[in-house]
Amino acid sequence: MQQTVGSYDQTMQALVFAERGAYGDLSYMPVFRASALFYAFADKDATTRIAFLNYWREKNHNHDVGVLVTVRDHKGIKCARTFSQLSEMTYDFDLRLLLGNDQAFQGSIEIEAFSSQDLKFQFPGLSVFYETSRGVSYVHASQRIYNDAEDRARGVALNPWQTGFRLDAAEHDPFIFIVNGPVPFPGGEVDFVAVREDGLELARKLTLQPLPAYATLDIRTAGIEGVHQFLGDKLGMCKIDLPLDNVHLRLVAGNALKDKSWLSVTHSYFDATEHSDYFDTSGLDPSVYPAFVPFVLPEELDVDLVLYPIYARSTIELRLQGYGTEGNLRFEINLGEWRTPEGGMRHLKIRKLVRDQGIDDSPGLYVLQLRAKNHQLPARITYGLDFHAGDSLGTNISSSAYLAKTWGSGRRTWKWGPVVAQTGGRNLIMVTAFSKIREEFLERKATLTFYAQHGPVAQKTLDLRGNAALTLVAEDLMAAGGYAPSDGDILWYVLRSDHATLDVNQVCISADGLVGGDHSF
Incomplete structure (x- = not known):
C-alpha cells in the first residue's frame, strides 16, 4: 500500500533550480546517465520510434553525449543494440529498422544517454512515437532504470498506485503498457482499482505471471473482471500498484481503437492523496493567481480538461477565463468548488461550457484558475488535456497546473517539441502567454525555429501582447521558409524568448482526423 512521503514538490524544485555541474554542493546529485524505457511493438502496418532533438548541445552546450539504444523482446531478451555519439541536430530510431524486418514484434526499447559532463536530469527529453497507417501518437520519457541506490531511494516512494489517465471503456480499448526492470518479478497478486467519474470505485486483485528481467506486459482493462460493466458509458480512470524493483514506474497508458488500427498514449502519475504536499497561498498578494492552467482552444478541435482525484486532499475553487485577441480578459465563469478526492473526476468540456453560458467560443487563450479554499493548495495538480476532432479519439496529455511561486521565475523560455510529417496531416503548435498577476499587460517577442537532422530549416518571429495565444x-510555416519535409519525418521546433511566461502544447492531426500530441519540454 502507498506510504506517506516527504515533499515531492520540494525535491523537484530543488532539482530544477540547482545549478548544473554544482559538484561542490554535497546535497546535489550529478547525473552522467539519463535513460528511458518504453514498451514497443511493430509489424508490417505499425512501428515504434524513439526520437529527440539534440538539446544537450543546443540548449545546454554539452557536445559530449552518446546514446545506447537496446531492443529486447517480450521476455526481456536482447534482440538489437546500437550506439551513436551525438553530432547531428535530431535523431530518430525506428524499431523496424533496428530489427531489420517488419515481422510482428512486442518488447521494449531502452535508450541511455551518457556524458562526461553533468546532465542534471535522469529522465531525458525525448519521446516515443507509436505509428500506424492511420496516424501517430506520442508521449515523452516515462519508465527508466535507476542509476544507483541514491537515485532509487529518491524515486521509489513515487512508484505505488500509478494512475492519472482516463479510461473510455464504452467506445475504446483502454490499456496499460508495463516494462519490468532488471529484477525478475516472481508473479503474484497486485491491487487494481477502477474509478468511475462520479467517484465510485471497484477493487480487483490481478494475478500476474512471473516476469523475467525487462519482460513486458500489455494489460487491457477489458480483460479485468467486471471493470467495463462497472464503468458503463461513464468516463473513468484506474489505479494499479505494481511491486516491480529498481525501475521507475511512470507507465505508458491510454485508449486504443477497438479495431487496433490506432492508439492514443499518455503516461501515468502517482496517487498523492495521502501525501501532505501543499503550497501555502496565504502569503500571496491578492492580485496574484495561485495556480492556473493556460491552454488554447483551436478553431478546428474540441478540448476537454480532466481533473483527477489524486492530489493531496483539498477543496479547490475553479474558474474558467477566456481572453480576447487584444490580450484582455473576455469572460470568467465560476465553476464552483471541487473537493478532492471525494468529488471524483471533474470533466470540463470547454467548448460546451462556454456555449452553455451564451458566450462566444472563439479560438484563443483559455485559463483554468484554481484556488484552495483554505490556502492549502496541492503542490502538484495533474490533469489530462484532451484535444480531439469531433467524436474521434484524441490526446490525453498528462500535465500539471502551474503555481504562482515558480511561474515566470526562470530567466527565459526555451521550449521544444516534435513535428510529425504525415501525408494529408498537419501539426498545430499552440503557444500561450500568461501573467500570474491580475491585469498585468506584458508584451513579449519570441522566435520559433524548426530543425531537421542537419540544422534549422525555417524560422518565424512571434509577437504576443497581454494574455494571449497563437x-x-x-x-505552413515550413513551406513559407521553402522547406518541405518527407512523409514520416520527425522534426523539432524550439520556442525561444527572453520572457519566462510562455508555454506550448503541440498536436499532430492525421488525415483520418486522429489527434496525437503532448506538452512541450
Missing part, C-alpha cells in the same frame, strides 16, 4: 500550423 495557433500555428507547422507545415
